[in-house]
Amino acid sequence: MNIGWQEILLILFIALLLFGAKKIPDLARSMGKGIKEFKKGLNEIDSPGEDKKSKETSEKKADK
Numbered sequence: 120m121n122i123g124w125q126e127i128l129l130i131l132f133i134a135l136l137l138f139g140a141k142k143i144p145d146l147a148r149s150m151g152k153g154i155k156e157f158k159k160g161l162n163e164i165d166s167p168g169e170d171k172k173s174k175e176t177s178e179k180k181a182d183k
Contacts, residue, residue, distance in 0.1 A: 138146060
């Protein structure tokens with residue numbers, strides 16, 4: 120199933136009608152922040168030992 124440029128244009132036009140021109144940048148910004156937090160959470164799950172080590176080294180540097 121391929122989505123052509125006409126379908127994408129139609130979806131964007133409907134989104135513009137539903138949310139308005141002022142809300143779309145806010146929605147995109149909040150979606151970007153959500154994706155960033157999600158990726159950050161995935162990275163923390165993948166390597167929890169590395170986070171502890173980096174915190175310990177930063178605390179040691181702060182003590183000096």
